[in-house]
Amino acid sequence: MFSFNMFDHPIPRVFQNRFSTQYRCFSVSMLAGPNDRSDVEKGGKIIMPPSALDQLSRLNITYPMLFKLTNKNSDRMTHCGVLEFVADEGICYLPHWMMQNLLLEEGGLVQVESVNLQVATYSKFQPQSPDFLDITNPKAVVCRLENALRNFACLTTGDVIAINYNEKIYELRVMETKPDKAVSIIECDMNVDFDAPLGYKEPERQVQHEESTEGEADHSGYAGELGFRAFSGSGNRLDGKKKGVEPSPSPIKPGDIKRGIPNYEFKLG
Known part of the structure; x- marks a missing residue:
């Protein structure tokens, strides 16, 4: 036969x-x-x-x-x-x-x-170029993806689809679908997630060492050079008269004052 x-x-x-x-x-x-x-x-x-x-x-x-x-x-x-x-x-x-x-x-x-395919509940996409990160409006991307998927009847894990945004084509790989590797997306309520773009590298974090700049003044030795001078200002009389001008004592040099060492030759009056 x-x-x-x-x-x-x-x-x-x-x-x-x-x-x-x-x-x-x-x-x-x-x-x-x-x-x-x-x-x-x-x-x-x-x-x-x-x-x-x-x-x-x-x-x-x-x-x-x-x-x-x-x-x-x-x-x-x-x-x-x-x-x-x-x-x-x-x-x-x-x-x-x-x-x-x-x-x-x-x-x-x-x-x-x-x-016969089960109705989709979840899908994850991976952009095939880091240029996808140039899109500053995530809501616009989701909206564009929803419009593009209306022309599809189903999704298969591993497929690469394309969406058009601002006159540029972005390819997306289907990384995962649930509840199966192939699902129907007709009249479905599906959660969508995005993976990091292919070839994307996170920027390295550089440890910044704090160093004093040239414009910053170092005041650590300023007090030690001048010493401590209490009540160095002038006073006023209660009757309103001006205080007699007396010869001002010679300025105390920073080297004459030693903090922490008493002056045993000091006498009252």
Whole structure:
């Protein structure tokens, strides 16, 4: 008994009510048509042929339709949703970033399988460049990420996605997802965290030694040079008259005064 494949495109197979087939994959930029499909490049959904929709309907695959993509030659895999069923038979169109993650070239074979994923509760992203720290408004980053993830149906640990902020592209690697390594992010309440950017190094803390500057005066020996001179000012009379001018005693030199040594020759009066 022999089997012949009379079609140029592979026939989808069913394993336990699951869609599974191989397609020749091309980037979205190769899709023929007058419409600009740059929106597909920014998301995580693919374009499949009409026969896939017919087969999925027969299998009663319900919304959201999620798929596992595998490159068997490199053992790389990711997950995605589907945007449209308008591709030529035997062909599917992928965002360019998705083909890079799968290490696929134009026209390479990709295995497409339908899957059911748990709803995401947590995800952590790592910016792929320290330039990410130049963004001074964290709320704007979170808002931009939320808008970007609306074009995705699911997240897979290890994938690298991109967001556009202030006309600059920032790549983010999915470091962790919960409750599984691949999760659905359609209509979910997900906590988001960020890891330190790739290549970021914390600045080294330099110990500053306190040294007296040239402009700072050292007053430690000032009191010792002048000595202690109590009541060196002049007084006033109670009757308002000016005090007679008396010759002022010769100034005491600092060397004549020795603190702590009494003057035994001192006499009262």
